[in-house]
Amino acid sequence: MPKQKTHKGTKKRFRLSATGKVMHRSAGTSHLAARMSQKRKRNLRGTQTTASCNEKGIKKALAGNSY
Structure with missing residues (x-):
């Protein structure tokens, strides 16, 4: 099964807090x-x-990777 790639534009603009x-x-x-x-x-x-309505999509695009 292929892995999901991180969306690089999202990675540059958003990060996850603790x-x-x-x-x-x-x-x-x-x-x-x-x-x-x-x-x-x-x-x-x-x-x-970020607004809570956008969180789900952003977390999916980050694919668990945050800086």
Whole structure:
């Protein structure tokens, strides 16, 4: 039986926390930050949990591999 491969694009964008939650980087943090308020930039820092409706598909695409 063939093994399921890890989706490399998903692996780069998401990671699993120790409790099994799917974490991701906030959108809109790459560039064009000069026009944002300091409060908005501060709140976009770090990682956030993904919506629970997307968790099942992301975990399947990761195939048990997270960094």
